[in-house]
Amino acid sequence: MHRYLLHNGQIRQTNDLLLSPGQVGFLNGWGVFSTIRVAKGVLFAYERHYRRMRQDAALMHVEFAISPEELSAQLYRLIEANNAHDATLRVSCVRNKGGLFEAPGIHRNSDLIAFTADRNNWGTGASLMSLPHSRYGASPFAGTKVTSWAQNLTWYEAAHQQGFDEMLLLNEHGQISECTSANIFSIDGGNVWTPPLATSGCLPGVTRAILLEEIKLDGINIAERELSMADVINGRGVFITSSTRDLLPVSEIDGVKLQQSPELLGRLQESFAGYREDYIARHRKSNEVLTV
Secondary structure (H helix, E strand, O other): OOOEEEEEOOOOOOOOOOOOOHHHHHHHOOEEEEEEEEEEEEEEEEHHHHHHHHHHHHOOOOOOOOOOHHHHHHHHHHHHHHHOOOOEEEEEEOOOOOOOOOOOOOOOOEEEEEEEEOOOOOOOOEEEEEEEEOOOOOOOOOOOOOOOOOOOHHHHHHHOOOOOEEEEOOOOOOOOEEOOOOOOEEEEEOEEEEEHHHHHHHOOOOHHHHHHHHOOEEEEEEEOHHHOOOHOOOEEEEEEEEEEEEEEEEEEEEOOOOOHHHHHHHHHHHHHHHHHHHHHHHHHHHHHOOOO
16 A cells, blocks of 8 residues: 555545544445556546446445546545556445444544555466355345455455465356456357356456457457356366456466467457557546646
8 A cells, every 4th residue: 555545535644543443334344445447647447437336335325425526536636646657546435324333423424535556466367266155146235346355355365375366256056256356257269258247246347347348359259148167167268357457367277277368368458458548548638637
């Protein structure tokens, strides 16, 4: 984490004492968040992150009243304060009131907090370990990006303890859902499949959405489909996506080495990188205004 953070519109030191034990969201993980890639000083795909946070906040009964323009202006102030022009930015909206143990004297319904950090080096590929019954696709909260993240952190740590990079989470039907902090895609000839939001229990990742909605390449079909372990292990290649990883190939699952499709994946990676560069070019001028 860098030196400064954003706390309810103010730039503060990360070691400032800003929290109260009576804020129920911090005690119970009652909040929503998003992780945004800062590329060349631009909040990449910001509109998508904001829309998802707003939808998740409404579902979780977390007050998220800030406008997209006001929030982006505050986040760009944080980026400038930390000189974090090529970084990772985490923004959270946390509920303060409600439940059984609300403390007196807390006046805000929610707190908005953001910080930046250096980008993580994910290497050139990832190895996955599968975990059955770790997502419930039928849950009304499936796909909601909430701050109650302890299960994901525990599974991620468990994967590393057993020599893997990430945990591949399966739903109640034994189908592929996602990883603890990444979506997954499987290559099958000219088709590139990812688990469906409606049934798999996976999060609606921003990189996932860009691939499905914005990336158009001749001879490549990118779409949703239910995926079994056999589908991904016997396919022509697997990769995972997130705002911090982009498109990262998977080398093995549960110790089984996977086939690779470097040419097809390379085309996807190149197209995604081109989309991001176009986005940066379109938004750089407006961002200069917002940081004044």
